[in-house]
Amino acid sequence: MSTENTRSTNTPADDRSLEDSVVGDGRGLWTLAFLAGLVAVVVGGAVARYLAVHVPEWTAEGSLAEIGAAVEYPVYAIAVGLALNGVLAAAGVRDRLAPGFRTEFFIKTGLVVLGATVVFSVIVRAAGPAILQGLLLISGVFGFTWWLAGRLGLDERLRALLASAVSICGVSAAIAAAGAVRARREQLAYTASLVIIFALPSIFVLPWLADLLGLSPAVTGAWLGGNIDTTAAVTAAGSIAGEEPLQIASIVKLTQNALIGIVAVGLTAWFAFKVDRTAGEKPRAIELWHRFPKFVLGFLAASVLATVFAEQASAARLEDFDATIKVFRDTFLTLAFVSIGLEFKVTSLREAGWKPVGVFAAATVFNILLALALASVLFAGFTLD
Amino acid sequence: MPDKPHTPADVDDAGRFALSEDWLATAVGLVIVVLAAAGVVTEGWIPL
Numbered sequence: 001m002s003t004e005n006t007r008s009t010n011t012p013a014d015d016r017s018l019e020d021s022v023v024g025d026g027r028g029l030w031t032l033a034f035l036a037g038l039v040a041v042v043v044g045g046a047v048a049r050y051l052a053v054h055v056p057e058w059t060a061e062g063s064l065a066e067i068g069a070a071v072e073y074p075v076y077a078i079a080v081g082l083a084l085n086g087v088l089a090a091a092g093v094r095d096r097l098a099p100g101f102r103t104e105f106f107i108k109t110g111l112v113v114l115g116a117t118v119v120f121s122v123i124v125r126a127a128g129p130a131i132l133q134g135l136l137l138i139s140g141v142f143g144f145t146w147w148l149a150g151r152l153g154l155d156e157r158l159r160a161l162l163a164s165a166v167s168i169c170g171v172s173a174a175i176a177a178a179g180a181v182r183a184r185r186e187q188l189a190y191t192a193s194l195v196i197i198f199a200l201p202s203i204f205v206l207p208w209l210a211d212l213l214g215l216s217p218a219v220t221g222a223w224l225g226g227n228i229d230t231t232a233a234v235t236a237a238g239s240i241a242g243e244e245p246l247q248i249a250s251i252v253k254l255t256q257n258a259l260i261g262i263v264a265v266g267l268t269a270w271f272a273f274k275v276d277r278t279a280g281e282k283p284r285a286i287e288l289w290h291r292f293p294k295f296v297l298g299f300l301a302a303s304v305l306a307t308v309f310a311e312q313a314s315a316a317r318l319e320d321f322d323a324t325i326k327v328f329r330d331t332f333l334t335l336a337f338v339s340i341g342l343e344f345k346v347t348s349l350r351e352a353g354w355k356p357v358g359v360f361a362a363a364t365v366f367n368i369l370l371a372l373a374l375a376s377v378l379f380a381g382f383t384l385d
Numbered sequence: 386m387p388d389k390p391h392t393p394a395d396v397d398d399a400g401r402f403a404l405s406e407d408w409l410a411t412a413v414g415l416v417i418v419v420l421a422a423a424g425v426v427t428e429g430w431i432p433l
Contacts, residue, residue: 046432105406112414116421298411302418309422323428324421331431332414 036093037100044084044338045331048077074203074236077334081341088342103339104172107232108295110332111250114235115302116325118247119310122384123303126248129222129378130255133371137226138259140370141167145363152355156275157183160267161191162356166363169257169293170195170230176260176291180267181275194360196343199233206368207241217241218382219375221248227371229364231257232336239333244384254296261291 052073059068088094145163154162157178164177171192178188206228210220220241225248228234234253238246265287306325310318420426 102406105410108407108410109414109417112411113417115414116418294407295410295414298414301411301415305415305418305422313422317424320424320427321421324426324430325418327428327431328417328421328426 031099033096034099037097038102039100040084040088040097041101041106041335041338041342044080044342045077045335048073048080048334048338049331051076051080072240073330073334074239074337077337078200078203078236078341081338082344083341084338085342085344094342098343101339101342103232103336103343106332106336106339107235108293108298110329110336111231111235111254112295112298112302113325113329113332114246114250115299116306117322117329118251118303118306119384120300120303120307122247123251123300126251126382127255129382130225130252133222133226133252133374133378134256134259136374137367137371138167138256138263141363141367142263144366145359148362149356149359152359154355154359155187156271157181158187158191158356160271161187162194162359162363164260164263164267165191165195166229166360166367168260168263169253170199170233172231172257172293173260173263176264177267180264180287180291181271190356193345194356195229196340196345198360198364199228199230200340200344202228202364203233203236203240207237207245210241210245215376216379216382217244218248218379218384221245221250222252222375222379222382223371225249225252226256226375227364227367228253229367232340235333236337236340247384248379248382250299254293254299257293258296260293261288264291 052071055071055076056068059065085094088097142163145166146159149159149162160177160181161174161183165171165174167173174188174191174195177183206224207220210223215223221238221244224237224241224245225234228237231253234249235246238249241249265285268287306321309321313321417426
């Protein structure tokens with residue numbers, strides 16, 4: 001692979017900062033830097049929540065009333081994360097605090113809690129179209145990305161990482177694929193950077209486009225869940241689009257998350273038999289379980305618990321339960337969105353050269369169009385009632 | 386960059402940590418749901 005496909009001019013120190021800031025891997029956990037980074041996220045979250053509650057009040061009387069009322073909490077959280085990112089980078093400490101920016105943990109916890117807001121029968125009804133959409137979308141987008149990256153002569157392992165990230169679930173898929181194909185660490189870090197850089201604008205643009213296209217809440221949710229790469233960004237976009245789109249987007253995205261094991265095992269087999277030709281390394285069935293995102297089970301369990309609870313609790317207890325769950329859900333999601341802002345790093349694009357960026361951009365457009373077509377067909381007429 | 390296999394321990398670490406983070410997120414999330422159903426934690430626990 002040519003040097004333009006990775007970074008050629010940065011130093012080993014740059015590598016470390018890029019990796020640590022983009023791919024949380026547990027190194028340096030519970031150190032002072034980790035705790036300081038965590039404090040930065042929590043402070044950012046508190047500021048974002050404060051703004052989300054008070055800006056509508058401050059603007060209620062003026063000409064900005066409509067905008068103040070329309071802006072949802074993910075927008076404040078990401079904006080605060082980006083602002084903090086700039087401040088910490090200017091102070092020269094951003095990369096050192098990066099171990100505390102635990103987007104994946106916050107989003108997964110938020111999604112498990114979110115499971116308690118979704119009636120289990122909705123998950124059962126949505127499972128069929130969600131699985132079908134996931135299978136078609138992953139096959140189509142993975143195939144397109146793999147083909148295009150091959151045409152442009154990208155490294156086999158980078159092809160696998162890019163195709164997995166854009167077709168399944170962003171950073172988590174890239175990590176699973178990296179393990180399956182034994183990618184270089186800088187390829188993983190670079191792919192994760194691309195995911196975040198492309199996901200950020202989609203959080204704001206796609207809900208707006210869904211509204212412009214007049215999509216139903218279910219189709220909007222299925223579209224957002226199907227085409228936005230990273231789970232955190234799907235949740236942010238779903239939150240902006242509304243409660244119903246958020247629930248469907250979560251179900252669709254978690255279905256794609258659950259399919260990651262199949263892709264990882266397929267990649268392991270492909271690289272073992274076709275690329276590396278290491279006959280001794282056959283993929284094992286247990287890998288399906290190892291690669292399965294366990295928080296999906298938590299999401300389902302939370303939905304079952306809440307559904308059983310709703311059948312037995314009084315109306316007042318149920319109202320308190322719903323209010324509590326939504327506050328905790330929004331708190332964890334806010335922390336995840338602040339972390340997204342903190343992780344954003346535009347220099348990563350320059351470091352890699354244009355080919356992987358071009359592949360990722362083309363794959364993203366393909367993903368958006370294919371997901372729109374599939375969601376419009378498979379979720380037409382679907383309602384939460 | 387040559388296209389040959391690498392086995393960097395840090396990639397494995399990333400995968401392993403992502404998996405354990407999955408279980409941690411599941412445990413924390415379910416504990417919150419159970420405690421909310423039991424009325425132990427309430428909306429007032431989160432300020433603002």
